[in-house]
Amino acid sequence: MNIVFAGTPQFAADHLKLLLDSQHEIKCILTQPDRGSGRGKKVKPSPVKEIGLNNGIEVLQPTSLKDESIVRSLESLKPDLLLVVAYGLLIPKKVLDIAKRGSVNVHASILPRWRGAAPMEYSIYSGENESGISYMRMTEGLDEGPILEVHKCKIEKEDDLGTLESKFVELSKKSLLNFLIKFEKGELKETPQENSKATFAPKINSDFQKIDWNCASNEIDQKIRSLNPKYGAFTFLGNKRVKIYKSSPTENTSKLGPGKMGVSEDGKLLVGCSQETAIKIDTVQMEGKSAVRSEEFIRGYRSLIDQENKFSSNVQ
Numbered sequence: 001m002n003i004v005f006a007g008t009p010q011f012a013a014d015h016l017k018l019l020l021d022s023q024h025e026i027k028c029i030l031t032q033p034d035r036g037s038g039r040g041k042k043v044k045p046s047p048v049k050e051i052g053l054n055n056g057i058e059v060l061q062p063t064s065l066k067d068e069s070i071v072r073s074l075e076s077l078k079p080d081l082l083l084v085v086a087y088g089l090l091i092p093k094k095v096l097d098i099a100k101r102g103s104v105n106v107h108a109s110i111l112p113r114w115r116g117a118a119p120m121e122y123s124i125y126s127g128e129n130e131s132g133i134s135y136m137r138m139t140e141g142l143d144e145g146p147i148l149e150v151h152k153c154k155i156e157k158e159d160d161l162g163t164l165e166s167k168f169v170e171l172s173k174k175s176l177l178n179f180l181i182k183f184e185k186g187e188l189k190e191t192p193q194e195n196s197k198a199t200f201a202p203k204i205n206s207d208f209q210k211i212d213w214n215c216a217s218n219e220i221d222q223k224i225r226s227l228n229p230k231y232g233a234f235t236f237l238g239n240k241r242v243k244i245y246k247s248s249p250t251e252n253t254s255k256l257g258p259g260k261m262g263v264s265e266d267g268k269l270l271v272g273c274s275q276e277t278a279i280k281i282d283t284v285q286m287e288g289k290s291a292v293r294s295e296e297f298i299r300g301y302r303s304l305i306d307q308e309n310k311f312s313s314n315v316q
Helices: 009-020 047-054 068-077 117-123 161-185 217-227 295-300 302-308
Strands: 002-007 025-030 036-039 043-045 080-084 103-107 130-137 147-154 233-237 242-253 261-263 269-272 277-287
Touching: 002 009, 002 068, 009 025, 009 047, 009 080, 009 161, 009 217, 009 242, 025 047, 103 147, 103 161, 117 161, 117 217, 147 161, 161 217, 161 242, 161 295, 217 233, 217 277, 269 295, 277 295, 295 302
Parallel strands: 002 025, 002 080, 080 103
Antiparallel strands: 036 043, 103 130, 130 147, 233 242, 242 277, 261 269, 269 277
């Protein structure tokens, strides 16, 4: 098939690579405009754009797909399919209807659960033990289209956003090309979603990233894992923002109050949570610095830790 591919982050890029190694032809790539990232906010192309440029594929980066010139450009390609993977922009009906066989989204949850921008993050944060990818025919509604195929996997208690994303990519490696064969032949049954069972996963913002130490350790650990390594959950030590990337729930033998800090027998940073629980921190990052093991963090900021003695949800 002649395919227009729409996607932006590495998760989408991994799917694009699968298509490049297939019999399908990528006529054009849609990806979000270049944005600044990292500590220096250096502007860089998306992972999907990089693949497109390296393979001589036309790349379009509109700020909106309502632009008539973009619509005309896509129509001129006469694609068989628009395949969307974590694109990040609203796709109007006029664009969804351009491709001869319609538009398909590879969505990172078992729909109708976790419609929206951050399905993997919310699957981990909510403590679920199963998730997967859904191949969905796209409609105007937010991830509301009929399901064509679902592939499931387990979420282990140690999984974070990075490992779950890797599991989903493996699911697609095993299923995407076979799915496209069946889709092209018209062999797939469309199953309407049960809208009454829908849950939503909005875009991750700073409020979600903030740690509330008045929660139990398992909930805090789920938030930390749901944000690692892409974002990092954060807290404050005095007026310094501190990101926590890896942790594990543990016994609160020191009877630490919520946010209070201590040191474990193996030299790691302990933090008290509610319900007499605690977490042990493994990887942590002081504002403006690189991420380090918590033992190194303790050595480097011993005086500040002794002075404040407590993480808080807001600047002190």
